[in-house]
Amino acid sequence: MTLLSLHRRTSTRPGTAPTPAPAPAPAPAPLNVLVLAVAGAVTVANIYFPQPLLAAVARGLAVSDRTAGLVATAAQLGYALGILLLVPLADTARLRRLTGVLLALTTAALLVAAAAPNVLTLLLATLALSTTTVLPQILTPVAAALAGPERRGRVVGVIGLGLTLGSTLSRTVSGAVSDAGGSWRAAYLVAAAATAALLWVLPRALPERLAAADRPRVPYGRMLAGLPRLLGAHRALRVSALRGACVFAAYSVFWAALVFHLAAPPLGYGPGASGLFGLLTVPAALASAYAGPLTDRLGAGPVGRWALGCVALGLAVAGLAPGSPVALVAGAGLVVLGTSSCQVANQSRVLGLGRAVAARVNTVFMLATFGGGALGSLTAAWLYGAYGWTAVVLAAAGFTVLGLPAGARRPRVA
Template sequence: MAPRPLAPAPNVPLLAVAGAVTVANLYFPQPLLAAVARGLEVPERTAGLIAPAAQFGYALGILLLVPLADTARLRRLTSVLLALTSAALLVAAAAPGVVTLALATLALSTTTVLPQILTPVAAVLAGPGRRGRVVGLVGLGLTLGSTLSRTVSGAVADATGTWRAAYAVAAVATAALLCVLPRRLPERLGAPGERGGRSYARLLAGLPRLLAAHRELRIPAALGACVFAAFSVFWAVLAFHLASPPLGYGPGAAGLFGVLTLPAALLSAVAGPLADRCGPTAVSAGGLVCAALGLTVAGLLPYSPVTLAAGANLLVVGVSSCQVANQARIFGIGRAVAARVNTVFMLATFGGGAAGSLVGTWLYAAYGWRAALLAAGACVAAGGLVTVVARARPAASTCVPVVRREAGGIRPRTPQGET
């Protein structure tokens, strides 16, 4: 008897839009940091702590909340997360000081982990043959959300004269998803025989075993941490660099870089089909080359807006391509652990991003733009080393496509106690 389909095909456009709106909550404050420093009368280095607070909060939410998607009711979980994120955004909009703003940022970034729930949902419902393409399309939504959010927040801040308005707009947009998204999701991610019997504590305790058991997870996790650290260094300090002499631009100009990187965001959509066709390793290697070129270009002429925009485009397409390729790889491990392998991967990725934001902000304040970019370049070089080592020591099953393994009924190796 043929197995019953898990659920209808995913509504990819809706998942992409929802991912874009929610992931924007992590990035729209970045062009506002200089305005926050002036408005709250704190040093730029202090205001710069908002960026790593968002990354640390996101990593915390990925660790504590995303594993629930393997067993919880998705519709209820989605509704709760959207409501909590909207409330935290309103608190941030009314924050009287930088401490309250940082705490609100930590809270909202912890609960705005919906993109990392929607991605495995889309991958599982799409099936092996379309996994890379669907992950690429949802990833395109995330890339557009992360880039265009900077433009929108900068424009809102310029138009209203206050950075607080951007937080209010984000709260409204996030709350609006409550009316649409939950009812369009499946009730659960796993099949009936796969979703019961695991306590929350067991879900979390099994995460290290997943990392130890699957080379297909360890390599993407290490690479994701490296490339996203480089990405976060660049964007965490860009607003300060653009606001400093001789450029002297405001938050609107900093946010404009979101529009200027739109070509890169659109180009990154081809990473999914390329990963299906050529393999994730080749796509990741190409992404690393693009990211390295982008940092080099941005460092050669640091006061040229054209050069900075070109470097930002190369960096966005490089990091986005690596992200899509890595996720296409990890979701081949198995649908029963889809949310948890994504938890481990994204925890490593955004842990690297938080460290990059923190180090980049400190280096920029102490030594300037080029020092921050050198740190970002070192992160890309580390990612290249991971890729070289991975190619030099291929796994025994590397030559067998993931699609054929799953279609033939061969179960991926899982740790004791997992399914």
């Protein structure tokens, strides 16, 4: 897609020759949404690909399942930390340089995780790599700002589809790589190679800056200090942040515990079969792309409520038939569809608050979302170990219900 350019008119005076119009400024490079979606998929996969490996990590490092589950929690906490400290920079920083630095740091941390001799090293490396792999939350506001209001939901939906496929298929790929390589460490090496490959592609697909060249730069400390004021100033941001936190907490509770449920009797599946569940939910992920145009047409509120209903239905299916692989696949698909659609609707709403603060409002929204995800992962590790699958499903349902009242009154900014 290309952006509209404005042209000045030629002015004339009686008896004088027309003044030549100035040469039009060169049009900006086309926004390559496909490249941004693929890059988002590869980088967001770094948060989720360890989940099918947790049982193997527990065996390989001789720790309990509950301790291994802290890897998923560290990934969510690190991602939230990176969103807070790094994503606001996109409003003023040189995007190409920022992108290259983050990709290099993430690659290095993945290599450390692959060689981790104990669980503490793995946890610290996971925290580091998830802090720097926040490019998806930089790419989304950049694309939304350049797309314009008429196509914002559609563009956010395409990139959101990339993120959904990345988070979903990463589980399948990591499980298969772990089985083929005979160790969970092989999955980390593959992730490092994929992340490093983006260094040659992604920076070239981005504009130099998101902000106008003549706009005064906001000091870093002032940007961070102003984040709570954004939350207080915009009800649309508050609604989206609360709903995003609740739905992602439910999502994380479900997926973080699913690998342990699949590995336990009577199912007894290994990492490869557990990762296959991600592949089987791809149709649901593809269907979630329609949430973007639907949000452009109907608004974020109706789409968000419909999405929460999908999550609730998926949890009911998975909870009522815990020993049925078919029911678990169907439930997982509905959870993926609902979570992804809700994310697109919420993010489209907050990114409509203005290009000047796009990265910062996205920071507040995603910080709340992944804070909820971290809480969900931690809840899952404890609940499953203490009370089993039914308690996990009930906790996820509780988080979903908490998100329902968030949009009861129509926000002023949709």
